[in-house]
Amino acid sequence: MHDSPIPNIAADLADRVRPLRWTDAGLEVLDQRRLPDRTEYRLCAAADEVAEAIRTMQVRGAPAIGIAAAFGVVLAARRWFRENPERWKRLIEADLETLARSRPTAVNLFWALERMRRRIADLEYVPEPALLAEARAIHAEDIAANRKMGELGADLIGQANGILTHCNTGSLATGGYGTALGVIRSIWQRALAGSGDARPHIFATETRPWLQGARLTLWELVQDRIPATLICDSAAAFLMQQGRIQWVIAGADRIAANGDTANKIGTYNLAVAARQLEVGFMVAAPTSTIDWELPAGDRIPIEERDAGELLPEYYRGKERLAGAWNPVFDVTPKELISAIVTERGIVHPDQESLDKLRA
Missing domain, CATH: 1.20.120.420 (translation initiation factor eif-2b, domain 1)
Known part of the structure; x- marks a missing residue:
């Protein structure tokens, strides 16, 4: 060490x-x-x-x-x-x-x-x-794929004043550069190079209980001097309601063959709010994240971690009295996703479109 x-x-x-x-x-x-x-x-x-x-x-x-x-x-x-x-x-x-x-x-x-x-x-x-x-x-x-996704995602977003991202999808979560955070990097690189006008403000959820947004995403953005604001997870829908977000960008841990997507717990909440408030919802992930053998999201295995990760120290050893449910991921149905950005192209989240990405 x-x-x-x-x-x-x-x-x-x-x-x-x-x-x-x-x-x-x-x-x-x-x-x-x-x-x-x-x-x-x-x-x-x-x-x-x-x-x-x-x-x-x-x-x-x-x-x-x-x-x-x-x-x-x-x-x-x-x-x-x-x-x-x-x-x-x-x-x-x-x-x-x-x-x-x-x-x-x-x-x-x-x-x-x-x-x-x-x-x-x-x-x-x-x-x-x-x-x-x-x-x-x-x-x-993986790094090459992330850079390609960054450019494609930046093309799709175009002008935006505010972008919300969830969990950490940057260099720390990948081989380098990042998936969803890679799109944000590409947008800002274009702006700094004078080839793009958009300099959207980035909002990051804290992402409980491990605080990947607060500890990791914010850290990466600070390294890049990309203006960013941290919000608690439960403030995201209100932020969208204020008209301050034009796109939500998320990564993925598994994409079913039909386009349903598993990502960090809380992603589904964001997708529901985004659809209600007419905010774009992008998933950025390499094609290696697509599980061609899994027909739909309800078949994706969802990891549940120890309740102790969620409970304050006071309740440790009292789990029978104060338990906790700690799923790490949730599944966003394809109908709530505006676009899936991969290194092989941007597709609408349906099986016919995804099939075009097969090698």
Whole structure:
């Protein structure tokens, strides 16, 4: 464990924040539980340590979880090939299962693991170089996809005075740049470069109970010197009612084949309010977030975390008297979504449109 400074990216919005860094010793994970007070990277030298970092939300955000899992496979292959080069492919299966169990909702996790499995099947010799190249490719492709989505989303939004975003969908939640926050970055980059007139004010929900908006999104926006205002989750509908928001931009942890979308708890509330108040509602997510095997959102597994994350300290140990329900995600029906922005294009959220994105 060691502290590592993150450079300020305000001058050129160069997007140098990275939640994951590969080294010869293993995967360094920026512990997002410590932000914004400390920028502390933790070294994961084994697959089970990567799984624990995902489970305990040291690393979070669907794309970042998938990337971390890919590097976890590299660490597993390193261990098992060293210990038993004849049976490493069989022995690695337990680690793959451990990684798969770390979080249930973000489909990018399973997508990345399946991609690494296919690469494993092709290997006959020392596996680490090929698997490391694949994990690095997943990481690089995510950043490129985010930048493409940023440009497409900025094109769609055009002029807007106010944008509301929920949870954290920036560099910290991805390989870099961000999905929904990447769209916001692109809008501001255009304005600062003189190629766009819009300089919308950004509002971020606090995003209880982990406060990803208050701790992480606001931190990223401050790094970029993008004007931002934090609001409590329950103030969002009132803010829209005041006419101060033209677009809500959200990310996604899983998109069903019909366009229904799972995202951080509270997203559905925002989509309902946006529809009622005629505010645009955009989902920005890479195509790796689309679960083609899942026909509709009611089939998306929703993670529920420990009630202790929600209850004040006073109620700990009194759960029978003062319990808590702590779902981490909710599902927004496709009818409430104005557009889904992916690296392959912008689509209307219906199955026919989404099918055009299949590789």
